[in-house]
Amino acid sequence: MLKEMNDFLVFENISKQFGSNKVVNQVSFSISKGEVFSLIGPSGCGKTTLLRICAGLEEPDTGRLILNGVDITALPPNQRKVNTVFQNYALFPHMTVIENIAFGPKIAKWDKKKIVSEVDFFLDLIQLQEHKNKYPSQLSGGQRQRVAIARALINRPLILLLDEPLAALDLKLRQRMLVELDNIHDKIGTTFLFVTHDQGEAMSISDKIAVMNKGNIEQIGTPIEIYEAPKTSFVAAFIGDTNFFEGTVCELINNEISRIHLDGFPEITVYNDKSLRSGTKVYLSVRPEKINITRAYPAQDKPLTNILKGKVEDVIYLGSQTKFWIRVADYRLAINKQHTSFLLDEQPIKWQDDVWISWNPEHGYLLDTYAETDENLLTLPSE
């Protein structure tokens, strides 16, 4: 029973190829009942194809899809207990809000009374009672989106698929809809499979995230695991910003901490939980907010803290925090400083200032794999 709960929806060796383009490459993972599971990755990574395979709108070349213990790989979309909220909602323009929501139940030939009461329930849920006789063209973006959610959920799907549902909305509305989606999930309890390219959306709503790149899943984990302990440079760079270091282990200081030698950078200490030996090549990711920046030499709370001298090359003040780019030898490090005190009373760090930066060894995380191209992700503006 417990196993079944953990493997509510199972993707087993799923592959899909369009022409010579391998879009999904031998992907296997499973989703637990009731959770919000996000597929995240850049456009063209295969996340939407996986979702369409799940909906039955695309047939996988290899592999099986098992929902609630039943193989649904060969089932057409209209026979799956799966419903989708499409990217641009795909509401039926010739039907009113009520007719759109009642479409599924009418096709399934529910009892008329049941249709009326269910539609009414969902109109309450999405708070569109007063707009129920309007056509989609008369609704705002957020309202359309809620209709699309109700139209899918009324069929009581085992899984609700959401294909970039917030992409068409502006930022403020997106955040509000995110909260609303979360509320709806709490009330209905349906399992959500959420596809997005926006890491912020995925982090805030998901129980679990799968990060996809070029048709493969790079890592699956909770938002915190994905952010704090990225396995690959791609994950580290795609989810948030980070600083990459490439070096070799040169000294095992104790069971937990090793010293690392880098080209063009002072030696640094790092938490080595992977019992790597001396001479092993390693890749390290240190998140910008984990690094302290001070004018004065920092008070050392732990003996092996990394303390380095640098020069401020760029500063972006963002109100609650400031982003710094600090030159240390051949490296240019990104650092975020959260302002927890009244900044006007302080003497803020400015451009060209000499500063001290410091971080504890356990604040760096050793990656399993590293590709230089992933550093390019960091230079792209995050959406």
Add this chain to the structure above:
Amino acid sequence: MKGMHNKKNLGEWLVTIPPLGWLFIFFMIPTIIAITIAFRPSSPYGDIEAGWTLENFIMLFSPTYITIIWRTIWISFISTIICLFFALPTGYYMARLSQKWRQIILLLIIVPFWTNFLIRIFAWKIILNPEGILQYILISLGIISKNTMMLYRTETVILVTVYTYLPFAILPIFAAAEKFNFKLLEAAQDLGASRWESFSRIFLPNISKGLKVATFMVMIPCLGSYIIPDLVGGTNSEMIGNLIATQAFIARNIPMAAAWATVLMAMILFPMGLVISTKLLSRKMAE
């Protein structure tokens, strides 16, 4: 402000008046003359007499004429249905084609228009000729017997009518389907609809304008058909168009021909008026 408004109005009038004037002089006036003549008595010598009469319309209700009216209606109706039957899937699949293939198919549909209408119908006479290649093939395949006559039948009229007007049904349906968001069909299937249900409940209502235009584009010229039944039809496939020609050119009974023309016009205007008035009514109800 007001002056500017008037100026804009003046401009609108200046561009609208020439075509309106053209239609008034060369369409409205002749139509009114024809309708007036329909109420005049005729002389055996082909003249239009003075005075007023309903005789011409009463004559229309003789059984032979009723048969012809009825035949005109059902030939047009069946031809329209067949045209829509072929035009719907054609328009649907054309809209799903890539831009390049769409252009090619569109060209293929339009190419026949480069040949004169009469010549195309004569081509059918050659194809369906008893001595023709098609007859020979069908006989040798054992599909028809030697004595089967493929020309000069009502079915032939329908066949050639469908051939002639099919592009007029395809083009408006294609134009509507091209604007259709095919993602909606995926959404319908995702919500449990079968392929047929998503086609009939989502695709058809969303291209209904194109369907209406296609119906009128085929139905109206069908009702007024003259050349097709004249060339490929037999004595049993005479339509109102042929009657008008007979009355005007052979019987030299111009008032009678005018009465027929009036009836034909009424037959065309009646369904159109019905569609427009129901639309206006439903709009008023919605308000």
